Amino acid sequence: MSLVSEGADFRGPMAAGPDVGFDEPSLATVGDYIALLKPRVMSLVVFTALTGLAVAPGSLHPLTAFTALLCIAVGAGASGALNMWYDADIDAVMTRTSRRPVPMGRVKPGEALAFGLTLSGFAVATLGLLVNWLAGALLAFTIFFYVVVYTVWLKRATPQNIVIGGAAGAFPPMIGWAAVTGSLSLEPILLFLIIFFWTPPHFWALALYRAEDYARAGIPMLPVVSGDTTTRRQILLYTLVLVPLGIAPWALGYTGLFYGLTAMVTGAIMLVLGWQVLRESRPAETACRRLFAFSILYLFLLFAVLLVERGWGGLIARLAA
Amino acid sequence: MGRADRPVGGVSIGVAMEPERKDEQGVVLTEAQKRARRSRSIAIALALGALVLLFYAMTLVKGPGVLVRPL
Numbered sequence: 362m363s364l365v366s367e368g369a370d371f372r373g374p375m376a377a378g379p380d381v382g383f384d385e386p387s388l389a390t391v392g393d394y395i396a397l398l399k400p401r402v403m404s405l406v407v408f409t410a411l412t413g414l415a416v417a418p419g420s421l422h423p424l425t426a427f428t429a430l431l432c433i434a435v436g437a438g439a440s441g442a443l444n445m446w447y448d449a450d451i452d453a454v455m456t457r458t459s460r461r462p463v464p465m466g467r468v469k470p471g472e473a474l475a476f477g478l479t480l481s482g483f484a485v486a487t488l489g490l491l492v493n494w495l496a497g498a499l500l501a502f503t504i505f506f507y508v509v510v511y512t513v514w515l516k517r518a519t520p521q522n523i524v525i526g527g528a529a530g531a532f533p534p535m536i537g538w539a540a541v542t543g544s545l546s547l548e549p550i551l552l553f554l555i556i557f558f559w560t561p562p563h564f565w566a567l568a569l570y571r572a573e574d575y576a577r578a579g580i581p582m583l584p585v586v587s588g589d590t591t592t593r594r595q596i597l598l599y600t601l602v603l604v605p606l607g608i609a610p611w612a613l614g615y616t617g618l619f620y621g622l623t624a625m626v627t628g629a630i631m632l633v634l635g636w637q638v639l640r641e642s643r644p645a646e647t648a649c650r651r652l653f654a655f656s657i658l659y660l661f662l663l664f665a666v667l668l669v670e671r672g673w674g675g676l677i678a679r680l681a682a
Numbered sequence: 683m684g685r686a687d688r689p690v691g692g693v694s695i696g697v698a699m700e701p702e703r704k705d706e707q708g709v710v711l712t713e714a715q716k717r718a719r720r721s722r723s724i725a726i727a728l729a730l731g732a733l734v735l736l737f738y739a740m741t742l743v744k745g746p747g748v749l750v751r752p753l
Contacts, residue, residue, distance in 0.1 A: 386711050387715070387722075388718045389718060390722075428736060428740060483733070487733070487736075491736075491740045
């Protein structure tokens with residue numbers, strides 16, 4: 362049975378009419394604009410992009426590397442601002458997001474839109490001009506994918522929203538790699554696939570214990586549309602794909618034993634937690650919370666070990682060059 | 683202000699002119715709005731200054747080949 366609210370099919374900023382909120386002078390502070398950039402998401406994006414940049418072969422001047430990371434960070438922040446502009450209506454009814462600047466009325470929708478578009482333009486142009494145009498084009502595509510494909514199109518339309526939309530969060534290591542090499546290869550695609558297959562178990566674990574929140578907002582997340590059991594089964598299936606992908610960089614000889622051991626141990630924990638989620642039945646949510654929390658640590662550990670083992674030496678050498 | 687001095691239909695048009703005078707003054711910001719605008723203006727100035735410095739430094743780093751980039 363669907364839990365999605367009736368009449369929640371179409372909303373977004375257009376539903377509020379043509380007013381974009383420029384008629385009253387704004388009280389928005391710099392802090393409100395920083396909140397629009399989703400700083401926590403931005404930090405994860407910068408971290409994964411840094412890993413892609415550090416493990417890539419070749420040399421890059423430290424200032425060019427800094428510029429690339431800055432542009433990726435600003436581009437990610439711009440996507441967040443555009444997401445908050447479009448999703449202000451559903452953010453307002455969800456507990457987790459109701460205190461964001463747009464639903465709170467501190468930043469007007471038009472301001473968030475202008476801010477996001479301006480930063481997107483500057484980030485893409487600067488990355489293209491100062492680093493290379495492949496990296497710039499990938500950043501532009503990432504922003505487009507997150508804002509148009511995920512936020513505007515998929516999020517309110519299908520329970521596969523975070524599966525396909527998850528690609529947007531998986532691009533940063535590829536952009537980091539492209540910033541150094543000006544090309545792409547199997548290794549950055551592997552990093553992309555790890556984040557891509559990590560996203561569904563991570564977000565569905567959250568969605569399982571926030572299903573009512575998503576249902577109230579009319580978002581067709583998998584637990585809302587297909588129910589508890591199907592979601593738990595899907596979480597385990599995606600984890601079964603994710604764990605070998607996590608080990609793949611070692612198996613293909615891109616990394617050392619330390620990464621391989623880390624991927625195997627943390628992957629085994631992910632599988633155990635995924636199995637516990639499957640065995641747990643509604644309304645129990647302890648296993649879901651555990652999986653959600655550990656999945657963050659899992660991704661962080663994989664990329665941190667990769668950064669230390671493969672990238673750190675190269676990064677130090679580049680900084681010294 | 684000739685129009686305001688002429689009575690129209692027994693009512694001084696000076697009363698009707700009030701909104702018009704406000705329009706002439708433009709939008710009057712409150713103190714809180716002025717503070718918010720000032721902080722935003724400073725942030726924009728700093729960001730643009732940082733961007734100029736970044737382009738300047740990157741031009742020095744890249745030297746004559748600043749416009750030579752892969753694809």
